[in-house]
Amino acid sequence: MHKDIATPMRTKEILDKYGFSFKKSLGQNFLIDTNILNRIVDHAELTDHSGAIEIGPGIGALTEQLAKRAEKVVAFEIDQRLLPILEDTLSPYPNVKVIHSDVLKADVQAVMKQEFEKQEDVMVVANLPYYVTTPILMKLLEERLPIRGIVCMLQKEVGDRISAKPGTKEYGSLSIAVQYYTKAETVMIVPKTVFMPQPNVDSAVIRLTLHDEPPVKVKDEKFFFHVTRSSFAQRRKTILNNLTSQLPDGKQKKESIQAALRQAGVEESRRGETLTIEEFAQLSNALYPYFH
Numbered sequence: 001m002h003k004d005i006a007t008p009m010r011t012k013e014i015l016d017k018y019g020f021s022f023k024k025s026l027g028q029n030f031l032i033d034t035n036i037l038n039r040i041v042d043h044a045e046l047t048d049h050s051g052a053i054e055i056g057p058g059i060g061a062l063t064e065q066l067a068k069r070a071e072k073v074v075a076f077e078i079d080q081r082l083l084p085i086l087e088d089t090l091s092p093y094p095n096v097k098v099i100h101s102d103v104l105k106a107d108v109q110a111v112m113k114q115e116f117e118k119q120e121d122v123m124v125v126a127n128l129p130y131y132v133t134t135p136i137l138m139k140l141l142e143e144r145l146p147i148r149g150i151v152c153m154l155q156k157e158v159g160d161r162i163s164a165k166p167g168t169k170e171y172g173s174l175s176i177a178v179q180y181y182t183k184a185e186t187v188m189i190v191p192k193t194v195f196m197p198q199p200n201v202d203s204a205v206i207r208l209t210l211h212d213e214p215p216v217k218v219k220d221e222k223f224f225f226h227v228t229r230s231s232f233a234q235r236r237k238t239i240l241n242n243l244t245s246q247l248p249d250g251k252q253k254k255e256s257i258q259a260a261l262r263q264a265g266v267e268e269s270r271r272g273e274t275l276t277i278e279e280f281a282q283l284s285n286a287l288y289p290y291f292h
Ligand code: SAM
Pocket: 026, 027, 028, 029, 030, 031, 032, 055, 056, 057, 058, 059, 060, 061, 062, 063, 076, 077, 078, 079, 082, 101, 102, 103, 104, 126, 127, 128, 129, 130, 132
């Protein structure tokens, strides 16, 4: 039996063998604790008929554990220097395919069609590069990929914002965007000591389970997200002030915005952070005719 990649000793051995130096700009903090990796993979609830997509395999620490539990793993890695290393470390796992690509530019939809023909379900599982956490998550959700969900490590602070409830200081347009597509839960808080090198921020693992249907009905998704972002533009301002300053010709259309707020049953003196996703849906539906 070979040794797991995710131990401090084996990781050092691999890095030394290839003379690899971490690139901070690519968010390279590798996991060196097999126990934590196993707990992450547990949350993905994979079966031997599952597919897994990984973003940023690094030297293969998480990839290896995914390969043991899923039928097939496809991993997107941006850093060319890691490709020969992965070929070496993952050689015991023929069910892994590494794609050299920036995941933000990749056609993930097409890759899924090609690579996961036979699998019953597909999960995204990743220890995300922290400099692009939000764009990666939003890309995966907005493209409506046929995935069951996402289990990922990220900055704790971003995890808190994603799973935040109305009325809290963490609640904002990111919470609403993610909760529109998924049920979001923080499932683990992770100490810095399980990474090499250790990151400056605290980390958490979140699980996002895709809704079959969005929890609210909106006339136009793009406009709904525009209204939510506008409502949080300045957190201390009232919803009326944010909407008049952010929506196109908002100042001239103040009376229409006030009418829409009344119609949606939202008092104009409230702040965006107090509105539920249902209230944002009613509000954007009421505003829609005035802006189209
Ligand atoms: N999965 C490994 C682990 O847990 O040890 C490495 C995780 S490390 C936090 C993030 C990885 O994502 C690095 O390997 C980095 O090179 C890669 N990466 C950074 N930006 C990327 C991007 N835009 N597309 C694909 N991979 C990226």
